[in-house]
Amino acid sequence: ETGVTQTPRHLVMGMTNKKSLKCEQHLGHNAMYWYKQSAKKPLELMFVYSLEERVENNSVPSRFSPECPNSSHLFLHLHTLQPEDSALYLCASSQVLFEAETQYFGPGTRLLVL
Amino acid sequence: GENVEQHPSTLSVQEGDSAVIKCTYSDSASNYFPWYKQELGKGPQLIIDIRSNVGEKKDQRIAVTLNKTAKHFSLHITETQPEDSAVYFCAALDSWGKLQFGAGTQVVVTP
Numbered sequence: 001e002t003g004v005t006q007t008p009r010h011l012v013m014g015m016t017n018k019k020s021l022k023c024e025q026h027l028g029h030n031a032m033y034w035y036k037q038s039a040k041k042p043l044e045l046m047f048v049y050s051l052e053e054r055v056e057n058n059s060v061p062s063r064f065s066p067e068c069p070n071s072s073h074l075f076l077h078l079h080t081l082q083p084e085d086s087a088l089y090l091c092a093s094s095q096v097l098f099e100a101e102t103q104y105f106g107p108g109t110r111l112l113v114l
Numbered sequence: 115g116e117n118v119e120q121h122p123s124t125l126s127v128q129e130g131d132s133a134v135i136k137c138t139y140s141d142s143a144s145n146y147f148p149w150y151k152q153e154l155g156k157g158p159q160l161i162i163d164i165r166s167n168v169g170e171k172k173d174q175r176i177a178v179t180l181n182k183t184a185k186h187f188s189l190h191i192t193e194t195q196p197e198d199s200a201v202y203f204c205a206a207l208d209s210w211g212k213l214q215f216g217a218g219t220q221v222v223v224t225p
Contacts, residue, residue, distance in 0.1 A: 004157070040123060042215040043158075043203070090157050098211035100146055105157030 002026055004106035006091050012112045013081065021076040021109045023091030029104075031097040032074040034066060037088040037108065049074060050097040081113045116141040116208035120216025127223055133191040135219045137204035140185065146207035147187050149178060152218075153200045162189070194223045 004025045013019050025032060034046040048056035049068040063085075065077040074091055088108040095102040117140040127133045139147075145166040150158035164171045164178045164187065171178050175194075180187040191198055204216040 009155075040217055042118065042217050043213075045212060092157075100148060100205075100207050100211075100213050101160075101163065103160070103213070105150075105159070107155065107157045 004091055004093055004104050006089075006106040006109050008109060009107065010110045010112075012114065013078065014114055015081060015083070017078075017081075019078045021078070021089055021091075021111075023074040023076075023106055025072055025074075025091075025093040025104070025106075027093060027095075027104060029093035029095050029102070030071055031094045031099070032068060032071070033092040033094075033103075034074065034076055035090040035092060035105075037090055043090065047076075048097070055097065078111075081111075083113050086111055086113045116144060116206055116214040118204060118206050118214050118216045120204050120219060122219060123217065124220045125222070127194050127221070129194055129196060129223050129225050131194055133189075133194055133198070133221055133223075135189045135202055135204065135221075136186060137188070137206075137216050138184075138186040139206040139214075141206065141208055142182075142185065143209045144206040147178070147180060148205050148207075148213070149176075149189050150203040150205065151200045152203065158203055191221075194221075196223050196225060199223045 007022045031050045033048050036044045046060045047066040052068045067075040090108045091106040120137045148163035151161045152158045164180050175192045177190045201218045203218050205213045
């Protein structure tokens with residue numbers, strides 16, 4: 001596997017479910033990011049990790065809980081989501097924190113909350 | 115904070131014609147402006163970028179121009195081909211080192 005991979009690619013969940021999104025980067029990068037992409041809106045930065053330490057939490061509701069066990073893996077735990085949380089969730093990584101030139105995106109997880 | 119506006123939201127062009135997407139930004143301290151292409155089922159991919167110390171950059175059929183005074187930058191695609199059909203995003207690096215994105219342009223190239 002190369003680049004940034006995300007699983008699952010598609011997810012349908014009810015508002016009472018608990019699920020997790022997984023991201024893995026194979027680039028040896030030190031920073032990882034979660035973005036939310038909604039139709040016809042700019043990408044929204046949700047969480048940022050650098051060397052497994054969370055450095056950014058952009059006022060994201062607590063029903064989204066990130067986890068970064070090591071510099072290659074990033075999770076987004078989902079709990080009691082709302083229909084408006086339906087979106088494409090993109091993971092990205094960069095060589096160092098906020099180094100835009102080396103930021104690579106994964107293919108995303110398409111989430112539908114019913 | 116930085117605010118990036120992108121126009122148009124959709125763009126339909128005939129194969130072989132040129133496509134132009136325009137973005138404006140608000141933070142005069144922004145100094146790095148990447149463009150991303152997102153194909154169906156994939157994440158955004160960096161296709162070209164420009165720094166504030168140059169006014170234009172070209173890579174084969176794509177080019178980006180930057181007007182620092184007016185705070186706008188544009189993506190130009192010449193001799194469009196069906197494989198250019200995708201969503202294109204502009205972005206600007208804000209004072210905090212974070213990328214602020216435009217809302218995207220859906221480009222459709224018709225044969």
